[in-house]
Amino acid sequence: MLAIQNLSKSYGKVLAVDQVSFFVPDGRVGILLGPNGAGKSTIIKSIAGLLRYNGEIQIQGIPAKTLDAKRCFAYVPEIPNMFEALTVREHIEYIRHAYNSGITDGEIEEMLRRYEMEDKQDKLGNELSKGMMQKVSICCALAIKPKVILLDEPMVGLDPKAIKELKETVLELREQGVTVLISTHMLEMVEDLWDVMFVMEKSHIIGSYTKEEVGGKDLDDLFFELTGGKR
Template structure:
């Protein structure tokens, strides 16, 4: 479970996130949805410990800044970064060892197969496309067996087959009780996986939508109803 309480972040005098509070629960996919500049990535980076902020963030009841909380948490950034002189396989081994996980070669092989990285496993980080780096980032996050996983625009740069596979993984995580949080502005990418949506606008929560409350409406229709925007 992820709990965010009165999260507030300013860049100089510009308020990026204005005292935002919400919970993301075990076994659910929570989507933070909104246009560019709405504050989505600021929330995600705050949860990941990449920004200073005001307010409180808890991961399974522990402060997000604590080591024990970080052990239960995985993060897939919007812009993947890799060590230029490590191969794909070495990245996955490095991530595993950093979390104290050993003897997981079979799991590494299985993830590389799922995301079609087998023929790239000896490629160095600076030889990969953004899409390939994104796949490595996703595999690294999954190898740690997180209880809470946060993905920032995870489908940008992925090919259609990888997007389909990632959606399948999200459903598997949900079924196993993991808290899944996705930040995106691409409604169509989360239409068939979301359980709850936090609609952000200019740093504030415009609405919080539970799928169970709107079983007969698609997410795109709900989003435009809430924001009052029109589309064709």
């Protein structure tokens, strides 16, 4: 589970996030939506431990700043960061050892096969395209075997096959009881994935809905109703 309570963050005199609270339970996919400048990136970076903030963030009931919480948390950033001198396989091995993950060699091989990276294992980080770096970032996150995973615009730069695999991966994670939070502008890409949505505007959550509450209502229509047509 991922719990955010009274999260606030200012940049100088600018209040980027103001007393935001939301909750994504185990085995559910949450989506964080909002127009540019709404505060989504600040929330994402706060959860990932990249910013100082006021308020409380818990991962599996544990304060997010603790090592125990970080051990069961994975993050796929919008802009991947690769080690230039490590190969694709070495990135995954680094994560496996850093987190003392129980992922097996066979599971790594299957993951690389799914994301069409089998023949790219020996490529260095500085040789990868944006899409390939995104795939490596996803594989590294999955190698942790997380209980909570945060994906920031994860489908940007991916080819159609990788988008399909990522969607299937998200559904598999949900079936395994993993908590998933996705921040995205590509609403059509998460239409069949989400369980609960949080819509931000001007540093606040202005709407929070479960899929059951909105029935068959189109996600785009609901988003634009809440934000006055802004994206």
